[in-house]
Amino acid sequence: MINFLVNTLEFILNFFYRDRTYPRFYVLETVARVPYFAYTSVLHLYESMGWWRKSDWLKIHFAESWNELHHLLIVEELGGNKYWIDRFVAHSGAFIYYWILVFVYMISPRSAYHFMQKIEEHAYHTYDTFLKEHEDELKAQPAPVVAVNYYQDGDLYLFDEFQTSHPEQKRRPKIENLYDVYLAVRDDELEHVKTMVACQQIDAQTTFKSPHDIENKTSPESTKLAIEKATGQLVQEALKQEPVKIN
Ligand SMILES: [Fe+2]
Numbered sequence: 001m002i003n004f005l006v007n008t009l010e011f012i013l014n015f016f017y018r019d020r021t022y023p024r025f026y027v028l029e030t031v032a033r034v035p036y037f038a039y040t041s042v043l044h045l046y047e048s049m050g051w052w053r054k055s056d057w058l059k060i061h062f063a064e065s066w067n068e069l070h071h072l073l074i075v076e077e078l079g080g081n082k083y084w085i086d087r088f089v090a091h092s093g094a095f096i097y098y099w100i101l102v103f104v105y106m107i108s109p110r111s112a113y114h115f116m117q118k119i120e121e122h123a124y125h126t127y128d129t130f131l132k133e134h135e136d137e138l139k140a141q142p143a144p145v146v147a148v149n150y151y152q153d154g155d156l157y158l159f160d161e162f163q164t165s166h167p168e169q170k171r172r173p174k175i176e177n178l179y180d181v182y183l184a185v186r187d188d189e190l191e192h193v194k195t196m197v198a199c200q201q202i203d204a205q206t207t208f209k210s211p212h213d214i215e216n217k218t219s220p221e222s223t224k225l226a227i228e229k230a231t232g233q234l235v236q237e238a239l240k241q242e243p244v245k246i247n
């Protein structure tokens with residue numbers, strides 16, 4: 001089921017959007033952030049019913065969706081949502097994936113987090129390849145205003161909040177051109193992978209905490225090892241990939 005959902009989204013992006021970069025990013029960022037809405041919806045419901053209070057998880061998943069919103073605003077500023085057909089594909093996909101993920105999260109939160117880990121890995125690969133293929137072209141283009149406001153000039157509390165594997169204020173991207181923007185976006189996706197891996201650990205109920213939590217000194221060794229295993233492989237694969245510059 002999880003593999004089917006991941007493969008379907010990847011097929012649509014790879015097949016129909018192979019040669020249309022910004023519409024592809026637009027569809028990816030629209031659909032791939034709705035699972036975070038699904039998680040927060042279910043957590044809100046459980047909390048309202050008095051069944052399960054996980055307000056810190058709500059805050060982290062909201063921060064993840066806030067980060068993904070800014071990826072979407074960046075690609076919108078670049079014209080990714082110009083055509084109604086792309087908006088139609090993105091909105092339909094978002095609607096369908098939202099309800100499926102609400103259902104999956106109710107049955108098995110770990111499967112829902114695993115789904116999102118896979119999607120975030122796909123996003124990391126997508127942006128990493130884009131950076132390698134278009135480095136010079138991207139360095140010559142200005143950064144969208146929304147990116148400068150988000151990564152440099154805005155309130156960075158929520159930016160730190162979704163990066164649960166390290167202390168707050170560790171990442172402060174410098175944005176001077178479009179290359180820097182997509183470098184920051186790619187690295188955000190890797191941070192989402194780490195957070196999703198941490199959510200799937202057996203002891204996550206007690207150990208998964210906000211970077212702003214005063215009791216959150218450090219993640220347990222088992223979580224650190226699981227993150228290292230998942231992301232080490234991902235980064236190694238990206239490093240092995242030969243850059244193909246397309247200008
Ligand atoms: Fe994203």
Ligand SMILES: [Fe+2]
Nearest residue numbers: 120123189192
């Ligand atoms: Fe993402």
